[in-house]
Amino acid sequence: xxxxxxxxxxxxxxxxxxxxxxxxxxxxxxxxxxxxxxxxxxxxxxxxxxxxxxxxxxxxxxxxxxxxxxxxxxxxxxxxxxxxxxxxxxxxxxxxxxxxxxxxxxxxxxxxxxxxxxxxxxxxxxxxxxxxxxx
Amino acid sequence: xxxxxxxxxxxxxxxxxxxxxxxxxxxxxxxxxxxxxxxxxxxxxxxxxxxxxxxxxxxxxxxxxxxxxxxxxxxxxxxxxxxxxxxxxxxxxxxxxxxxxxxxxxxxxxxxxxxxxxxxxxxxxxxxxxxxxxxxxxxxxxxxxxxxxxxxxxxxxxxxxxxxxxxxxxxxxxxxxxxxxxxxxxxxxxxxxxxxxxxxxxxxxxxxxxxxxxxxxxxxxxxxxxxxxxxxxxxxx
Numbered sequence: 397x398x399x400x401x402x403x404x405x406x407x408x409x410x411x412x413x414x415x416x417x418x419x420x421x422x423x424x425x426x427x428x429x430x431x432x433x434x435x436x437x438x439x440x441x442x443x444x445x446x447x448x449x450x451x452x453x454x455x456x457x458x459x460x461x462x463x464x465x466x467x468x469x470x471x472x473x474x475x476x477x478x479x480x481x482x483x484x485x486x487x488x489x490x491x492x493x494x495x496x497x498x499x500x501x502x503x504x505x506x507x508x509x510x511x512x513x514x515x516x517x518x519x520x521x522x523x524x525x526x527x528x529x530x531x
Numbered sequence: 532x533x534x535x536x537x538x539x540x541x542x543x544x545x546x547x548x549x550x551x552x553x554x555x556x557x558x559x560x561x562x563x564x565x566x567x568x569x570x571x572x573x574x575x576x577x578x579x580x581x582x583x584x585x586x587x588x589x590x591x592x593x594x595x596x597x598x599x600x601x602x603x604x605x606x607x608x609x610x611x612x613x614x615x616x617x618x619x620x621x622x623x624x625x626x627x628x629x630x631x632x633x634x635x636x637x638x639x640x641x642x643x644x645x646x647x648x649x650x651x652x653x654x655x656x657x658x659x660x661x662x663x664x665x666x667x668x669x670x671x672x673x674x675x676x677x678x679x680x681x682x683x684x685x686x687x688x689x690x691x692x693x694x695x696x697x698x699x700x701x702x703x704x705x706x707x708x709x710x711x712x713x714x715x716x717x718x719x720x721x722x723x724x725x726x727x728x729x730x731x732x733x734x735x736x737x738x739x740x741x742x743x744x745x746x747x748x749x750x751x752x753x754x755x756x757x758x759x760x761x762x763x764x765x766x767x768x
Contacts, residue, residue, distance in 0.1 A: 422693055422694065422697045423693075424689075424690075424692070424693030424696065424697070425689050425692070425693060426686060426689045426690050426693060428690045428693050428694060430694075430697075437715045437718055437719070438715070439708075439711060442690065442694055444686055444687070444690040445686075446679065446682045446683050446686045447679070447682060448675075448679050448682075449679065449683060451683065451686070451687065451690075453687070453690075455694070456708045457707070457708040457709070461707065461708065461709065489687055489688065489691045490688075490691060492691065520712075520715070523708045523709070523711070523712050524712060527709060527712060530708060530709045531709070
């Protein structure tokens with residue numbers, strides 16, 4: 397399944413909790429799909445795919461947004477809490493701190509949806525919990 | 532990590548870590564350029580070829596081993612038959628025939644011993660090849676895993692560049708977590724307050740309307756029933 401297939405399937409999907417998905421493909425060197433969960437005010441999710449993985453990412457904050465004096469504490473907090481966050485992990489891409497989930501390319505649409513919803517909810521909790529570390 | 536150093540293969544994660552720690556564009560290019568992926572892909576091709584070859588040799592050796600087993604079984608049967616014939620000859624008092632049959636049994640036993648040795652050799656070879664095959668499988672999986680790391684790193688770097696570019700062109704607020712959180716909170720507050728007012732005003736106006744209607748038109752019984760219906764609908768809302 398490529399990102400266009402995901403966009404089509406996600407656009408038609410509605411979860412038991414009533415979540416649906418607005419999808420937008422972003423043109424560029426690699427295929428990226430931007431997904432927003434309708435009826436859930438959160439962060440946009442970006443989906444890209446390698447040969448073996450589907451990667452769902454939320455960009456949380458940048459280095460510049462962190463209070464310098466609290467940076468170490470924040471990093472420790474991220475390490476300490478990472479394992480508790482269901483289906484998602486922290487990461488950093490360049491200057492951006494991210495929350496992401498990775499699935500096998502063989503995953504079905506239900507698994508992808510589960511990941512997207514969990515990631516959205518997790519991101520909101522993470523930013524809310526880490527707010528004090530941010531400028 | 533230390534194991535990988537000992538066995539002397541490239542640890543992709545170490546390369547990626549070096550890349551991340553370094554600001555050097557040269558190193559970035561070295562790790563992320565096509566050559567690195569191509570080298571791993573060549574390794575993958577080699578591992579795939581070795582695996583295919585090992586499977587082919589294994590299949591051939593399996594056939595040899597099966598053939599030896601079949602021959603040993605045939606010889607076992609023949610020997611059993613000959614021995615039965617010897618017993619029959621001896622019981623009939625035909626010692627000459629029994630001796631002749633016994634010499635044939637000696638030949639058959641020699642053949643069986645040779646075939647058993649061959650079978651044993653095939654079994655040993657099979658065991659060795661199976662171990663080789665498992666090594667090739669492991670090697671293949673390992674190269675695939677390392678290639679996945681490189682591809683994923685490359686993909687995420689590129690995807691982030693695409694997303695950044697998109698944000699620069701359109702809506703940069705998405706990159707600020709705190710602002711997004713504040714926006715979400717203020718939106719939720721806006722949604723919460725008017726909805727409370729709306730609920731309260733709805734209930735009040737409904738009650739007033741109900742009062743007006745009941746005062747004017749209907750019998751007590753019907754009024755009560757209608758009031759119950761309206762109450763249910765209001766509560767549902």
